[in-house]
Amino acid sequence: MSELDTHTTPTMGGHLLGAADIRRIAADAGISPTKKFGQNFVIDPGTVRRIVREAGVGADDHVLEVGPGLGSLTLAILETGARMTAVEIDSPVAQRLPQTIAEFMPDAAARLRVVRADALTLTPGNLPDFRDDATFTLVANLPYNVATPILLTLLERFDNLGSFLVMVQKEVADRLSAQPGSKIYGTPSVKLAWYGTAQPAGTIGRNVFWPAPNVDSALVRFDRHAPDEGPATHASADRAAVFALIDAAFGQRRKTLHAALKKVVPEGTFEKAGIDAARRGETLTVDEFVRIADAAKELGA
Numbered sequence: 001m002s003e004l005d006t007h008t009t010p011t012m013g014g015h016l017l018g019a020a021d022i023r024r025i026a027a028d029a030g031i032s033p034t035k036k037f038g039q040n041f042v043i044d045p046g047t048v049r050r051i052v053r054e055a056g057v058g059a060d061d062h063v064l065e066v067g068p069g070l071g072s073l074t075l076a077i078l079e080t081g082a083r084m085t086a087v088e089i090d091s092p093v094a095q096r097l098p099q100t101i102a103e104f105m106p107d108a109a110a111r112l113r114v115v116r117a118d119a120l121t122l123t124p125g126n127l128p129d130f131r132d133d134a135t136f137t138l139v140a141n142l143p144y145n146v147a148t149p150i151l152l153t154l155l156e157r158f159d160n161l162g163s164f165l166v167m168v169q170k171e172v173a174d175r176l177s178a179q180p181g182s183k184i185y186g187t188p189s190v191k192l193a194w195y196g197t198a199q200p201a202g203t204i205g206r207n208v209f210w211p212a213p214n215v216d217s218a219l220v221r222f223d224r225h226a227p228d229e230g231p232a233t234h235a236s237a238d239r240a241a242v243f244a245l246i247d248a249a250f251g252q253r254r255k256t257l258h259a260a261l262k263k264v265v266p267e268g269t270f271e272k273a274g275i276d277a278a279r280r281g282e283t284l285t286v287d288e289f290v291r292i293a294d295a296a297k298e299l300g301a
């Protein structure tokens, strides 16, 4: 993208934020973006509209946004007519958000709840907004330093988190959707595959942010397995056991399965699972890790 919209963009019932709006809101509220919270705010209405379009959000959806910041993406989500909860860690930023929505999209204010919290602490118990939804979706421009832990934590704790569309650092996006055998396939890729399917959904340049980050960004789309599909449906599959094997195998990723896992699985496990112990963990699909966990369990692990 060569040119940015620097002015407010009119939309049905309100406005999206341009660069001039973002700077004014920040100055007004005495907010300077901090590295500690990964604060790079989107200043381009075209980018937030693209994210929302890729997410496929519509008026019937209930959306969780982690890290709404000054409200760029929040307004684009609200523009669709969706209901949403925005969870922000930084108090001054969270406190300012309702005023921004009231100013730029007053009719949507009733569809937004702002929660001041660390996304890593969220549980269905302390975030009951989503308790009655069959599924809900996460749409976020995630803080880059904690993006992967936030995704894995939310997937583990919220069974009804059905899909997400997130913007993360390009390298992280590549890892999240990497396939077995590639250099960048790692624990985030294989653990995410336990829950569903991740796919790259495009790259985003640095000039759509304020301040501009020194890394490139990309979008990742994720869809959770249907309840009757995926590794979690194996009769004996136990997520904690499978994840412990994954951590052990990738902890020594240059070693063979035999060497990396000999202390954690009983003798004969690989034969029973039908998996060559001379392979490296970085070549295994999540289903193959499940087979090893199943075999180890049957052998009394």
Ligand SMILES: C[S@@+](CC[C@H](N)C(=O)[O-])C[C@H]1O[C@@H](n2cnc3c(N)ncnc32)[C@H](O)[C@@H]1O
Pocket (backbone or CB within 6 Å): 037, 038, 039, 040, 041, 042, 043, 066, 067, 068, 069, 070, 071, 072, 073, 074, 087, 088, 089, 090, 093, 117, 118, 119, 120, 140, 141, 142, 143, 144, 146
């Ligand atoms: C990359 S900025 C995105 C801001 C906004 N969504 C945008 O696109 O302009 C990340 C946001 O996440 C917030 N944040 C950082 N760590 C967080 C955490 N653990 N839980 C919730 N919010 C967090 C930051 O304060 C910041 O507002």
